[in-house]
Amino acid sequence: MNQIKKLLAVVLWVCTYTLQAQELVVYPAPPNASESLGNKDFIVKVRKPGGAWQDLYVYNVKVDEMRGTIHNVQNASLCSFDFSGTVEVAVTHNRGRIETARIRPLSFNIPYAVSGHTLYFKLDKPRNLSVEINGDLFHNLHLFANPPEDFKVDKNDPDLIYFGPGIHQLPGGRLKIPSGKTVYVAGGAVLMGQLLVSHARDVKIMGRGIVDFSIKEGVKIAFSKNVLVEGLCFTQCPTGGSDSVIIRNVKSISYYGWGDGLNVFASNNVLFDGVFCRNSDDCTTVYATRKDYTGGCKNIRMQHSILWADVAHPILIGTHGNSPAPEVIEDLKYSDIDILDHNELQVDYQGCMSINTGDNNLVRNVLFQDIRVENFRRGQLVNLRVFYNKKYCTAPGRNIEGITFRNITYNGSGSELSVIAGYDSTRQIRNIIFENLVINGVKITDTMKGKPGWYKTSDMARFFVGEHVANIQFK
Known part of the structure; x- marks a missing residue:
């Protein structure tokens, strides 16, 4: 009898596991x-x-x-x-x-x-x-x-703000979320208004619903700490003046001018995990002082994500800062990313992986790892420049230092000439490593076969390496 009970228990467990699976x-x-x-x-x-x-x-x-x-x-x-x-x-x-x-x-x-x-x-x-x-x-x-949701909705929880299936008009076009609250937007729910986290902490925004795509900056995080945004679809989610932010499995799609997807301004310890961006401007950016936010940026991560720039850059770092009080953007990592498209006619704003320092910013310790770039329509694979863009900046940037590109693959014909160039002898680009860079099936290394001795390795990649660039290696 005990053996029969054990067998039935095993069968029940298998059936339960199969249903869950x-x-x-x-x-x-x-x-x-x-x-x-x-x-x-x-x-x-x-x-x-x-x-x-x-x-x-x-x-x-x-x-x-x-x-x-x-x-x-x-x-x-x-x-x-x-x-x-x-x-x-x-x-x-x-x-x-x-x-x-x-x-x-x-x-x-x-x-x-x-x-x-x-x-x-x-x-x-x-x-x-x-x-x-x-x-x-x-x-x-x-x-x-x-994936299935782990979060269990308890409508009796006083700290839960719940939006069920249906169209929801937010009063005044915005919901400002207090500290300690969880906002849950169910699948089949559409919010007509912005979700704003401002001067708050310990906030969660979760669900499978949508913030209507007519709402610019559908989710906004400002001057806040310990914020999670997970699962929703919306246009944009800027993060400014904030710390300890996780943005996971969100979908950002925009169609209008200045439609950046996931901006970071003067914030630290921000993780983007499993996001999908298709945007009408930069998909993701990291800037120092910008708008109402002041300070540098540190420890920004993006992983397991997909980027599609219908205009401008998939990834852009460093343009904006505080020229009178120079700032640092450091310790950034982009890993396991698929770039589906990049389309930009303006040469100054090209680059799938772009670091353009202005406003006396210093950018250092950036890793691009396991990035797969598909055939894009128009642009550059890489753009590293210390520049003075007078349209957006009040001074040139400082150095770009310690940048590693590891396991980067590009297959396509839409890439124009990539650019790596410093500004002057005091504003340089230095210590740049390309490790296992593969372009249309060809591995680009300093010791690659077929490279004439008088060529730069960058010539084989169709990269222009200008002046004020020191210690660039292709491994």
């Missing part, structure tokens, strides 16, 4: 949603293997297409769900037959099958994806397959 959560359309909230370009379904298909609500999201110097706002699609284990996804393209398809980032290597107007594929782990049909970047599907 195959969790799938979909979110309904917001009640009373207007027709303009949705997009009918795609029908998207998901299921556990062999199970019944479940429909996903497809939101409309605006993106910025640059045609020469002209901005053209386009309507793309967005939907999301949560899962563990394995799921099957079916994406039906209502705009016509599927001739070609891509699921990006390409590094995920997700196989798929096509039948007529429908694309089929499987996922065995959470992914943030762009599904592109017939080469169309601007009417694509942004598909966000999230």
Whole structure:
């Protein structure tokens, strides 16, 4: 009898574990949603293997297409769900037959099958994806397959501010969140107004909902400490004058001018983990003194993330500061990142990985590691400059020191000549290491085969290394 009880216990455990391992959560359309909230370009379904298909609500999201110097706002699609284990996804393209398809980032290597107007594929782990049909970047599907949420909603918790499914008009267009509060925005909820964390501490903003994409700076963190933002979709989330901030698994999509995604101003100890940015200006920046925020920056991290710059830089560091009282931006790390696009006509504002120091800033100890850059439309792979940009700065920057690029790959033809250049003999770039830089399958090293002895190694990478640059190595 004891053996039978043990066997039944094992069977029950296996069944429970299997159910947990195959969790799938979909979110309904917001009640009373207007027709303009949705997009009918795609029908998207998901299921556990062999199970019944479940429909996903497809939101409309605006993106910025640059045609020469002209901005053209386009309507793309967005939907999301949560899962563990394995799921099957079916994406039906209502705009016509599927001739070609891509699921990006390409590094995920997700196989798929096509039948007529429908694309089929499987996922065995959470992914943030762009599904592109017939080469169309601007009417694509942004598909966000999230992990299951750990947070348990207790509506009786006095420190919980809860927004359930539906459209919510925030009074005055803004909710200022007090210290110690948790804001939960459920899947199927859309907030019409900004979530503001200002002069507060110990604040959490969580959920699977959306801050409407018409709201600039949909989430804003100012002069605050110990803040977590997780899981939401919105336009922008600037962090200024703050400390100990975690921004995880958020999706930032913007379409208007000055549409930077995730700015950091004069803040320390900021972590971006698993974020997706598609922006109409810089995806992520780190500046010193800027706007109302004063001071340098230290210990900024971005990891396991995806960046797509329809305009400007995927990553930009160092432009703004306090010229009369020089500041330091230091100890930055960007790792395990896929850069899907970079498109900038202005040569002064190019660079997938860009450090441009102005306003007497010193930038030091920056690591770019395990960065995969896909074929972008126009720009530079790297741009390191100590410069005096009179449009935005009141003085040139100081040095750029101790920068490491490790395991960087680029495959494409859209890159123009990268630039590494100091300003003068006292404002230099020095101690720059490229370790395992691979461009279109060719590893660029100081000892690479085929490099004439009178060439600089940077010539083989199509990098211009100007004056006032000391100790640059390609390993």
